[in-house]
Amino acid sequence: EKQGYEHFMLKEIHEQPTVARRFLSDRLKQEEVKMPELEEIWQEDFEKVMITACGTAYYSGQVGRHIIEELARLPVDVEIASELRYKQNFIDEDTLVIVVSQSGETADTLAALEVAQKKGAKILALTNTASSSIARQSDAVVDIMAGPEIAVASTKAYLAMLLGFYLLGLKLAELRGTLSQSELSDYRREILKLPDRIESTLHRTEPQCQKLAETIVDYDSIFFIGRNLDYSLALEGALKLKEISYIHAESYPAGELKHGTLALVEEGVPVFALMTRGKLARKTLSNVEEVKARGGRVIAVASSQLMEERAEDEFYELIKLPVSNELWAGVIAVIPLQLTAYYAAKELDCSIDKPRNLAKSVTVE
Numbered sequence: 001e002k003q004g005y006e007h008f009m010l011k012e013i014h015e016q017p018t019v020a021r022r023f024l025s026d027r028l029k030q031e032e033v034k035m036p037e038l039e040e041i042w043q044e045d046f047e048k049v050m051i052t053a054c055g056t057a058y059y060s061g062q063v064g065r066h067i068i069e070e071l072a073r074l075p076v077d078v079e080i081a082s083e084l085r086y087k088q089n090f091i092d093e094d095t096l097v098i099v100v101s102q103s104g105e106t107a108d109t110l111a112a113l114e115v116a117q118k119k120g121a122k123i124l125a126l127t128n129t130a131s132s133s134i135a136r137q138s139d140a141v142v143d144i145m146a147g148p149e150i151a152v153a154s155t156k157a158y159l160a161m162l163l164g165f166y167l168l169g170l171k172l173a174e175l176r177g178t179l180s181q182s183e184l185s186d187y188r189r190e191i192l193k194l195p196d197r198i199e200s201t202l203h204r205t206e207p208q209c210q211k212l213a214e215t216i217v218d219y220d221s222i223f224f225i226g227r228n229l230d231y232s233l234a235l236e237g238a239l240k241l242k243e244i245s246y247i248h249a250e251s252y253p254a255g256e257l258k259h260g261t262l263a264l265v266e267e268g269v270p271v272f273a274l275m276t277r278g279k280l281a282r283k284t285l286s287n288v289e290e291v292k293a294r295g296g297r298v299i300a301v302a303s304s305q306l307m308e309e310r311a312e313d314e315f316y317e318l319i320k321l322p323v324s325n326e327l328w329a330g331v332i333a334v335i336p337l338q339l340t341a342y343y344a345a346k347e348l349d350c351s352i353d354k355p356r357n358l359a360k361s362v363t364v365e
């Protein structure tokens with residue numbers, strides 16, 4: 001079952017190049033994105049998008065927000081399903097609601113879907129389980145085809161959700177005419193390179209992450225910072241680490257550090273700094289300096305082209321990511337975060353595939 005891997009989580013991390021190849025070969029050709037499910041429910045008068053989900057699926061939605069806003073120029077809200085179901089909402093017939101769920105059975109997500117449906121919104125499910133309750137109740141279903149995920153901590157499904165959002169973002173841009181044909185084809189071409197880059201990143205960063213994990217497990221708290229898309233990735237990095245290693249981990253938008261969290265940074269505290277976006281990386285680097293000035297250990301997870309002028313010894317550790325279009329770098333950047341979480345949990349002898357108190361499918365409120 002585990003095919004020689006010690007845990008399902010590690011096996012599933014390693015399945016990610018295959019997952020990406022399978023999903024993209026089904027949906028993306030050099031000439032077009034195939035998303036008939038979206039086209040069927042498409043309305044010219046969609047004015048906004050609401051994404052709702054729980055946990056890791058919610059964090060994929062945070063990435064999805066940036067992708068859709070930038071490519072399709074539609075305002076996007078992302079709400080945690082257990083919050084959305086009990087709050088004032090402004091969902092209406094002109095809202096496209098995207099519900100994200102690996103299992104398709106999460107009780108709060110299903111309830112949020114029903115709230116949106118009552119308001120007359122069109123519902124598109126992004127799910128790994130096409131036969132699930134959420135899929136059945138949605139107007140359109142995009143199957144992310146990650147295959148069965150056994151480890152409680154989601155890895156390959158999260159990656160497939162991001163790919164789902166990339167293609168949804170491109171299709172929405174096409175339908176709304178917000179990108180030129182040549183821009184669309186450049187973006188498509190770059191996405192098609194991702195499976196190879198995911199694979200090379202896995203192999204190249206695994207030994208580095210394993211060594212790094214051994215040095216960070218002694219700390220009580222670990223922070224993850226980034227801006228924009230990189231903040232969305234920071235959220236997932238912190239969740240992965242805390243849920244399986246039980247080390248307290250928190251993510252912050254890098255610009256918020258000095259509004260509170262910096263008080264917790266002292267000698268030796270590990271801080272992961274995500275930097276995949278050109279202009280914003282420079283801003284995050286100034287936050288990195290603030291961390292270093294207080295003795296924090298900065299682990300930079302950054303696109304190699306942004307680090308060309310940086311010396312490795314400027315950071316406690318520098319994890320370089322292969323060149324990629326910066327909108328699509330998320331699926332690459334998440335790999336070292338997953339690996340570090342896995343090896344930290346292994347170092348601490350935790351129950352990796354079944355972390356304490358957590359279940360794979362949360363079918364109660």
Ligand code: F6R
Pocket residue numbers: 054055056057058100101102103104105106109152153154155239240243360361362
């Ligand atoms: C964390 C994790 C959970 C799930 C959440 C939603 O690694 O897996 O946070 O993402 O419980 O589950 P689904 O996607 O099945 O709705």
